[in-house]
Amino acid sequence: MVLRNSRIVVFDIDGTILDSAAAIVYSLNQALRQNGQAEIPSIQITKSIGRPIDEFLRNYLPSNLIVSKIVKDFRSELAINGHIRTKIFPGITSALNLLKRHEILCAVATRSEEHTS
Numbered sequence: 001m002v003l004r005n006s007r008i009v010v011f012d013i014d015g016t017i018l019d020s021a022a023a024i025v026y027s028l029n030q031a032l033r034q035n036g037q038a039e040i041p042s043i044q045i046t047k048s049i050g051r052p053i054d055e056f057l058r059n060y061l062p063s064n065l066i067v068s069k070i071v072k073d074f075r076s077e078l079a080i081n082g083h084i085r086t087k088i089f090p091g092i093t094s095a096l097n098l099l100k101r102h103e104i105l106c107a108v109a110t111r112s113e114e115h116t117s
Helices: 023-035 042-048 053-057 064-085 092-101
Strands: 009-013 105-109
Touching: 023 042, 023 064, 053 064, 092 105
Parallel strands: 009 105
Antiparallel strands: none
16 A cells, blocks of 8 residues: 555445445345345345446346335335444454554545435
């Protein structure tokens, strides 16, 4: 890591700082169960993290109407309980402390909706 000339570092939060895969898998399958749909294997969900959720669900569900409902329920579940299954990746705290000691400003960026970030 080169720090000599850098004054700011921007991180993507999901998948870089936070391991939210378990929260996403659980929340999506919870939304599917609530709507009488079959769960999607976790490996399929984790492979698609980063893609728009509605686009992903269209591969598994029969109509856009149910996709919209499940996306809404998924986002709600993730906003309410996602923090329970989200973890900070190992080494992140010490890396952020190192940046702080070197007076490097840190920022995060995300495509996630504001209320789930």
